[in-house]
Amino acid sequence: MVAAIIFGGSTSSGFLGDVVVQLCSIVVLVALIWVSSRTRNLHSSTPIFVVAGSLTLLAALQLFPVLGNPAFHNLVGPDSRLSASALPRTLTLTRSETWSSIASWLPPLAMFAAVAQLPQKDRVQLCWLTLALCGVCALLGLVQVAQGPDSELRFFTITNPTEAVGFFANRNHFAAQLCVALALSVVWFAVALQSTVRDGAINAQGSIGLVAVVVFIAGVMGALAVARSRAGVGLALLAVLGILVVYLREGASVWGG
Incomplete structure (x- = not known):
């Protein structure tokens, strides 16, 4: 992978x-x-x-x-x-x-x-690895846009010179990868929410993970914005909708005890 x-x-x-x-x-x-x-x-x-x-x-x-x-x-x-x-x-x-x-x-x-x-436990670990790689790619995309069209971090000659592309040559492929990151972040968000809110009380130690996933989602959304992919934005909206659904369902179950 x-x-x-x-x-x-x-x-x-x-x-x-x-x-x-x-x-x-x-x-x-x-x-x-x-x-x-x-x-x-x-x-x-x-x-x-x-x-x-x-x-x-x-x-x-x-x-x-x-x-x-x-x-x-x-x-x-x-x-x-x-x-x-x-x-x-x-x-x-x-x-x-x-x-x-x-x-x-x-x-x-x-x-x-x-x-x-792979057993289920190893598949979960693979999801975390995928999130880490997507985070690196999102950061790379932001740096590419910051450095401009002549950035040495653009690894292909034929590419989208003014948009974020990550390790790809096409911005749409990069946006598709970011949408995968958003979909997987639903699981991360649910786990962090359960760790933060338990028995109607806020767990300060678990809130670190919740802050981390919020920052991660914000970074991925920022990279998706500078990729300027219409197809990617459409898929991202579906991923965000999934995040909201998980938040409402998990939040109701946690607060309801």
Whole structure:
């Protein structure tokens, strides 16, 4: 996940960062299969690998030389107006783009399969790690805007030069990441609220966490504002609505004892 956030921010294929992320995902997938087989947990992971393998095979079938094969031409029939040489040899018309799509499928597949194997406690820890990484990205975005279009912290030549982009090349991708941070901060806010207000009394020690999550949300909202992404703002409004719903529900249960 760390490699995907730091190196996987390009908007087109062919960058070195994409290759790094894809190689990391292959290592993760191989490690998952090996660990599952050693711990005899492969049976429980079978549905995940079957679905993932089927989707990968479906994409890979587009690369096989089927249409231009003489056997296919004979199957079509001698009266066909298309000759074998006129037909494309594969189902896909752009082999390189198909290869790129298969390679781009590996990182989310590895992430999904890895998280699916984690117990609930480790998944919660992963959420905290995600929040920390999103906080770093939000701070980076604010610094990028403060330094202007010539900021050395903009890691891509083709990018949005006047908006915050974080580790990404496109502001919309950065805004989507911030929306994930806002959604996860709902959990943080609920936990901090429960720690602060217990039995109708204010816990001074727990209030530190509540202040921290409020500052975090404010920083993420600030980074989202300077990203100037309309789609991101729309998703952020939904995330804020979720935060308010959690606040009202948790607040009522806490104060009600």
